[in-house]
Structure formats: C-alpha cells, structure tokens
Amino acid sequence: MGSKNCMNEACRGTTSSDSKKGWSLKSGGFAGLCYKCGSAYENSVYCETYHQDESGWRECRICGKIVHCGCIASKHLFEYMEFGGVACITCAKRLEIQSPQPVQVPNNITSIKSTNKTFTREAQPVVIERRVEDEKFSTQKLLQLTRAIGANSVPSSVELKKDESLLRSAESSNRVQNHSQNCSSPVFVKSDYSRPKQGVKDMYESLALPSLKFSLSSPLGSSNSVLPIPVPGGIVEANEPTKGSLQHGQRARHISPKPPKPSSESNKGSSSQTRVPRPPAEGRGRSQLLPRYWPRITDQELQQLSGDFKSTIIPLFEKTLSASDAGRIGRLVLPKACAEAYFPTINQSEGIPIRIQDIKGKEWTFQFRFWPNNNSRMYVLEGVTPCIQNMQLQAGDTVNGNSLSKIKFDFETFESLKHLVLSFVLALPSIATSLRAYFALIFSRIDPGGQLVIGCRKAATNTDVQEPQQPPALNCDSPGEASFSGINDTPTSNGGRASDDSQPPHLTISEKKKARNIKNKRLHMHNNEASELRVTWEEAQELFRPAPSSEPTVVTVDGYEFEEFEEPPVFGKRIIFITQPSGEQEQLAQCNSCSKWRRLPVSALVSAKWICSDNTWDSSRAMCSAPEDLSPIDLKPSSVNKENKKRKVSESAVSKEGEPSGLDALANAAVLGDNIADMGDYSAGATTKHPRHRPGCSCIVCIQPPSGKGKHEPTCKCNVCLTVRRRFKTLMMRKKKRQSEREAELAQEKEDSKSAAKLELEKEDIAGLALLNMNNLEKETGSNGDHANVEETSKGGGLDLNCDPHREDEILADASGMSLTTLMNTAAFPMEVYAGQNGAVPRSESCSADGGGTAEGQEG
DNA sequence: TACCTGCATGTGTCT
C-alpha cells in the first residue's frame, strides 16, 4: 500500500492509501477529492484499491495506445468499456460522441422487456453500430468487440430497427437519472436497473446485458426501473474525460461467452431464491470469465449482504475450494481471469497485500501474488487458511451471515470425520479431494469503495461431485437443483479445469460427456467411485483384497512371519465367511449378475464384479442358471458371521436414508453396548486381524499383542494417545449411560409379556455382553473411565494403534475398548494429520503401510 | 524435523 500524489500538478499532495487519508469521496463515491487541494479524482477509489503499485498501464482496445487509469498523474487516461477492456479517452470520447442523445424511457420497461425477448441481448450491437461512423472505428473492429461481449446472436436488421429507439430511450433515461442522482459529479453512476422479478429468464437476458449492475439498493420491482446504458466508455462529458470514467466496480460487466440458453423451465420461477450463476461485474481483464467462476448467489442473499454493508454488493466471482486451496499451506489459487479482472495489477511476483472483508465485516489481509508459470502467471492468495477455517466454522450461515439456510457443516463434526476416515481407508486421493470441495469462496465488491468482500457457501456434497464442465444451467428452479445449502450444487473439485458447478445433475448429455471425458481417475470420481464412497467403513474394509498380482513378501522377525505387499489393496466383492460344522471355512460370494450366492473356498479372491461364470471351483455352479448354493438368510446365525446382526444394530440406529457409516456402527456399538465380539468375529475366519488380511495372516498388524505393549508409553502425550483417551472416556460414558437406560428398559419389559420377555432375552444377551465388556474394562481402568483411569488403561499395555476392532481376543482384554476407540481416534484425525502423524500414506493398507501407521506410537 | 516457499509437472479444456 503506497501513497501517491495528487494528480493536480500544482498540488501534488500526497495521499495515503492505507486509510484513504487524503481522499474524500464525493457523493456517489465515484470520484475522490484530493485532501489537499480538493481536485477531483475519478477512479480515486479504484486506484487506491487496485493500484497501490501505481501500475495500471493498459492498452487501448481500439487504437492500441498505452494508457493509464489515472491513479498516477498521467495524461494518458483510459476508460473501461462496457464490452470489456479499456479504451483511451480519445477513443472513448469518440464512442461517446457517436452515442445518441438522451431520451426519457417509459417506466414500464418491464413489459417492454418481456415483449422484446431479443432486446437486451441484441441491443448492444445496435448501439455500437449506430455510433460508429468514424473511420477509425471500423465495423469490423466493433464487430470484433461485440464478439468479445458475447453477443452470440446477430440481430436481424428488423430487430435492430425495432429495438433501436427503445434502446436509445432507455439509455438516455439512465443518463438523465444518473446525472440527477449524482449531480455533484457528472459521472456515470450505477444503473438503477432493477430487475422487477429476477427470474431465470431475466437472468438470462442479463447475461448478455453488459450494463446490468447488481443494484441491490433498489427495491425489486421498482416502477422506476430504467435500462442500463450500454455505453462504451460511459462518458458523459466529453470535454472532461477523466470525470466520465466509471468506477471500477461499476464499469461494464464483462460478458462471458456462450451464455446458456434459457430452458423452458428457466422461466418458471424467480431466481431470488435460486442459486444461479451470475455474470460478474466487469473487471479489467480482457480474458473472459468462465461461467464456472460466476458467483452463485441469490438475490435475497445479495440484498441482505447489501443491507448488512449498507452498500451495493457486486458479486465478482467465486472459487470452489480445491484440496490444495483448503489445505494447510494456505494458498488459494485464483483463476487467472478473475485475478486479472478484479484484483490489483501486480508486476512483481511478490505481489501486494490485499485486504478483504469477510461477511462479518472482519478484515483479512492476504498476499496477492503470482508465480510465473509456463510463460503465464498463476495467481494465488496467500494466507487464506485462517479465513477459510473461520468461514468453514461459520458455514451454517449464509454468505451474509444471516441464517437463510443452516448448513451446519463443520470439519470437526462426526459426520465429517466419518468422511475423512473413509477417505483414508479407501485411500482414494480423488475422494479426499472431493471432500474438500464443500466450499466455494465468493468474492464480491462493495460499491462505492471498492472494498473486496469474501464470503463462502457450501458448494457440494460428496455425492454429486465431479460434474463435467457444461455451460451454466440457469434452470435452477428444479427442486433442489441449486440451493444455498449446496445439497445439489455441484462442485468443482477436479483437477485441471474445474468442472462447472453449474452443471445440472440430471442432464443425460452431461452423463455422456462425463463418461467420455473422464480420463483422469485421480481427479474425477465416477459414479461407481462415488458409490464406493458411500459404503460403510466396515464395508470398505471388507472389500479390500490384496492386489491379485501382488505376492506378499514374507519376512521373519523374531519368529514371526510378516507379509508385506508391494501393491495397494484392491476392492473386492462383498463376501460372507461361514464356518462349516466341520470347522472348514468357506466364503459366500454373490454373483454380480444374478445375485445368487455361491460357496467358494476361503482362499478364493473375489473381484468386485465377480459372476457365476468366474466360479472355477465349482463348475456345476458356474452358471447363473444354476440354483443358488446357499443364501445368507438360510444360514444359521451361528454359522454365519455376525455381520448381519451387527449391521442391523447399526442400521437401526441411523437414519434409513443413506448408508450407515462404519463409524456410525462403531459408535452405535459403543453406545448400545453392543458386544464388540460381534465385530470381532464379524469377519471371522478371514479378516480377523486386518481388513485386507486373510486367514493366517501373520503380518505385524495381526500378530501385534492386543495389549499393544511396546507401542506407546502409558504416559505418552502424543496427539494420538490424548485423543484416544479423550474419545475413550467419552464413549465409555455414553456407553454406560446408555447401558443403564437399556437395563431399565429391560426391567420394564420383563413385566410385560412373554413375547416381550423373549425379546428381552435377546437384548439382555447383548446388554450382558456389553456389561461384561464394560466390567472387564472397568477392572482394567479402575472405575469410571475418567482421564486418569484411562491413562491407567494405557499403563496396562500402552495404546495399540493397530489393533483391530474385530479382534475377539481384544474385546475382553484390557484394551477392549481401545480397539474401538483407536479406530475412533483414527477417525478423529483428518487424513493429512493422520497420515502426517503416522508417517503413513494411504497408498496402501499393506502390512508395511500399517506398520508405518504405528510409527507415531513407536516413536513415542 | 516440520514447515514454508517457489517452481515444476501433470492433466483437462479450449482453440
């Protein structure tokens, strides 16, 4: 932030950009007065805000002359044009001279608009063509400009004639009004174009309406609505060119190319409640802003924001947070076009500090800078982490801080942890990336003043991620298609060019395109993978198989054999392990085609798409037409692993909508006092030790003593241990409470009826097991599981960070609860933290990786 | 050893 001198060469008063000291704003805020001499400064606010480095040299889009915004004393001033870019004042003046004279416009412009569908979209070329007579403004050049505007439809001559007079009227009216509103300064102020009812159709029209300003101060539906003036340059007094300049924020909006066509549905409703991508206000950049960066903010939110700030809020752009954006590095990659359009021009890579207010009015200072990148620039905002975190914690609020739609999303919530731990377990970087894309930052600008405002909204859920890029959908009136809660908003979390999050999710075309375009598995998450994300924690573990091609390397250490896999695990098919009366173990796999269950050797590797014909072990059952071997429901409970039972318990405790999570199940198990032994033998016979391990696995994870001795010292204060203890304590308290409730219930039920008693017996069984578990635990911990006693648990054997909750032998051991809590603890750690602390990369759940997972404990 | 910084690289999209 530097200071600069008054443009009045006789004055040369120094102004401070830090506090705007030395500048006073005229009414309307478009021009400043030098504190010293009182000379008027157009763009003063703009320059204060955006040209601290006193750069700002631009190229006239018409004649190519190098001009300056005027923030420094310069005789070569430029003006912003409605159709983007700048023009030197000479060219701008010429454009202005060619413009028609003001004419009053009818008040009921709304009806006019409605009856002239092409009016707003096609007006611009009319104006331009009518104005151009000077040989310097060749038609060709202007057509080029109009193309830049995005006027993708060339109006017919009939339409041109028809609309021309109207346009002139509107334009002139706006001038008159603006002038009267801001008589102290003959500058072009913001249009009071008020959208009578900013429906989607209107929005569409506005897309191609360069002068549309997001005038929030005007009540919607004002009868005094006037059309915006599509005047390039917007100069009112040609002999005072510098006074005619538009403020940065109120210059012509940059029109993005290919405005989406309105659908039939798009006309149905008002957009006041819908999250439509808004064509942003014009910036300096010549490059065009892609629709995915259009801010998606409802009229209502805008109005409230403007009310909060008591100013006009102009949404500029929005950026969906990528994983790296939301990471700890604190660097937010800014879209180049947005950065160049709305942020100060910077010439040095170090950039400049830039102050941005959040929706609460809190001011943040970021470093706006760039990196050279392939002969281009990569713009970043540094130091955004605190702000983003702050916003995430407030994400239940709308961008304006009012509770229009409570989202309640918090990375500390259990639900989020569930996703995070699932991400880790699944070891899919794309999922981790997708989960970050919950938020989009919306950059806006306060007018007058030019102060930048940053808000956020929830951008996506993990289920609707990775929509391919499509033109923005304006038919957001479809129920649930776009909402501030973001339930159906699509994120842009893919790599490279982010997907357009305005993509309506229901388009089959998009599906086709998605299928066609998905090349990068790392960055795209296909539907199948999305569904994989929804599987529960247990399911995820259950589905892991050693990579078919990978042979474990067996290493013997201290008499134990360790299996180490080089390849990461793969997803397999859900299987059910059964134990025959003879003690022989088998597995049941379900055909992916006919859904029949087939008995297979326990050693069989069952792929995710296993079908009957893959049954090489039993040729008589190698066809889907063959009768089903055995259905799990036909099995005696004793012979089937208790997965189903456990699942029922967990499912009963969770909402039926959506899949219950593994952590839900774990928590339920803990709270309900479910015997973890159930979980222990849930994969009995096959994966008793580790999710990806098979019978007989002797890797370091599985052979690890249940006590976990040697892992962590009892007094270990590492984050893992502390969290384990804390979580353990909480869980045990909840468990005990719930248990007492259940016991009371059971006592009550005993007196009811025999049938109730029968049911009661089952519950007693569960409760009894839980009680036993609890008692054993309390024996170890001493009593109530307070912190000290929990630590005593640790003394008993340290913390086993590798223990498997399914291990039956752990259940009744001293660390019986620890298995669960260890997992909970694991869940409590964001993936990076977990990986960072454990030195493990979710590359693989191989034995080696798991061994790495204990690194923290071992070093403790 | 962890963190920070700056650049390089890979991938998707656009022209």
Next chain:
DNA sequence: GACACATGCAGGTAT
C-alpha cells in the same frame, strides 16, 4: 498446441 490450474516436490528456513 496452448493454456489454466491442481498439486507435487525440492530447497531453504524455522523450531
């Protein structure tokens, strides 16, 4: 092929 952008990574710096 050029460009944009997400992210990896090496080297420097702080703890």
